[in-house]
Amino acid sequence: MIIREAKFLMSNSRVDQCPPPVLPEYAFIGRSNVGKSSLINMLTGQKGLAKTSSLPGKTQLINHFLINDSWYLVDLPGYGYAKVSKVSRAAWLKMINYYMRHRENLACVFVLIDSRHEPQAVDLEFMEMLGNEGVPFVMVFTKTDKLSGSRTQQNVASYLQKMGESWDELPRHFITSAEEKTGREEVLGFIEEVNR
Ligand code: GTP
Numbered sequence: 001m002i003i004r005e006a007k008f009l010m011s012n013s014r015v016d017q018c019p020p021p022v023l024p025e026y027a028f029i030g031r032s033n034v035g036k037s038s039l040i041n042m043l044t045g046q047k048g049l050a051k052t053s054s055l056p057g058k059t060q061l062i063n064h065f066l067i068n069d070s071w072y073l074v075d076l077p078g079y080g081y082a083k084v085s086k087v088s089r090a091a092w093l094k095m096i097n098y099y100m101r102h103r104e105n106l107a108c109v110f111v112l113i114d115s116r117h118e119p120q121a122v123d124l125e126f127m128e129m130l131g132n133e134g135v136p137f138v139m140v141f142t143k144t145d146k147l148s149g150s151r152t153q154q155n156v157a158s159y160l161q162k163m164g165e166s167w168d169e170l171p172r173h174f175i176t177s178a179e180e181k182t183g184r185e186e187v188l189g190f191i192e193e194v195n196r
C-alpha cells in the first residue's frame with residue numbers, strides 16, 4: 001500500500017471524544033518503550049509524526065492519525081513498565097482497556113512485543129483480555145535490528161510456542177524493525193487486506 005498522506009488529528013483521554021467512528025481504525029499497544037510510536041513513524045514514512053523517546057512513558061494519550069483520508073492509526077500509551085509511576089500506569093491501563101472494549105470501529109489491534117525479551121505476563125494477560133473481549137489483534141515483534149536473524153527466529157519461535165500453550169489458534173504475527181524498516185510492506189499489506 002502507498003501512504004499518500006498521514007496527518008495528526010487529535011489527542012485525548014476519552015474514547016467518547018475520539019474522532020467519529022466511521023473509518024476503520026488500527027491501534028498500536030504494548031509495553032512502554034516497545035516501539036509503538038516509532039513503528040507508526042516507520043509505517044507512515046514520517047519520522048516526527050508520533051513523538052518518540054528513549055525514556056518509557058512518552059505517549060500518554062489516545063492519538064489519532066488519519067491515513068490517506070480513509071483510515072486511522074492510533075498511538076496509545078504503554079502498559080506495564082516499572083519505571084513509569086504507579087498512578088500513571090493504573091490510569092493508562094484503565095483508559096486503554098476502556099478503549100479496547102468500546103471503540104466500535106477498531107478493525108485490528110497491533111500488540112507489540114520486544115523481540116529480545118522472554119514472554120512477559122503483562123503481554124500474555126493483555127492478549128488474553130483481547131481474546132476474551134473478541135477484539136481482533138495481531139502480534140508485532142519489534143527492534144529485530146538489535147538481534148541476529150537467527151536469534152530473532154529463535155525468540156519468535158519460542159514466544160509462539162508459549163502462546164500455543166493457551167491459544168488453540170495463534171494470532172498472526174509480524175517481524176519488524178523501525179530502524180531498518182523491516183516488515184513495513186507486510187504490515188501495510190495486512191491493513192490493506194482488512195480495509196477491503
Ligand atoms: P511509550 O510511548 O513510552 O510507551 O514508548 P513507545 O512504545 O512508543 O516507544 P518509542 O517508539 O518511543 O521508542 C522507544 C525507544 O526505542 C526509542 O529510543 C526508539 O528510538 C527505540 N526504538 C523503537 N523502535 C526501534 C527499533 O526498531 N530498533 C531500535 N534499535 N530502536 C528502536
Ligand code: MG
Nearest residue numbers: 036037058059
Ligand atoms: Mg509512544
